[in-house]
Amino acid sequence: MSASLPGAAGDLATEHPDVWKAYAALGKACAEAGTMTERERRLVKLALAIGAGSEGAVHSHSRRARAQGIDEAALVQVALLAIGPLGLPRAVAAKTWIEDEDAKR
Known part of the structure; x- marks a missing residue:
């Protein structure tokens, strides 16, 4: 997962994959919540x-x-x-x- 993420974000994804997965899911839900x-x-x-x-x-x-x-x-x-x-x-x-x-x- 972290191979595609630079720096600290990649480190966080590697060290805490469940946190990163939840964060990514929240971002996806927010993106899909409107018409933009x-x-x-x-x-x-x-x-x-x-x-x-x-x-x-x-x-x-x-x-x-x-x-x-x-x-x-x-x-x-x-x-x-x-x-x-x-x-x-x-x-x-x-x-x-x-x-x-x-x-x-």
């Missing part, structure tokens, strides 16, 4: 990660968005949309975190 498309859900999750100031989550959701075929411009737009509610410094940080993942490709 997979693309919409991914962009919202990216926005929430930006709002939380979580660099790791922004990296993760950026990687996963690209794997789903979401283009860089859409990801950067999410960061730009953060300027109003979160401020320029948080938005610029998020943009650099998104670009970190692009640079790794």
Whole structure:
């Protein structure tokens, strides 16, 4: 299970597979609870990660968005949309975190 998960998430999945399984099931249930498309859900999750100031989550959701075929411009737009509610410094940080993942490709 942890082979597909980087860093601490992979470690948690390996060390506590029952906890990880329950966490994954909760995520699936939440995703299926509404009418959003997979693309919409991914962009919202990216926005929430930006709002939380979580660099790791922004990296993760950026990687996963690209794997789903979401283009860089859409990801950067999410960061730009953060300027109003979160401020320029948080938005610029998020943009650099998104670009970190692009640079790794």
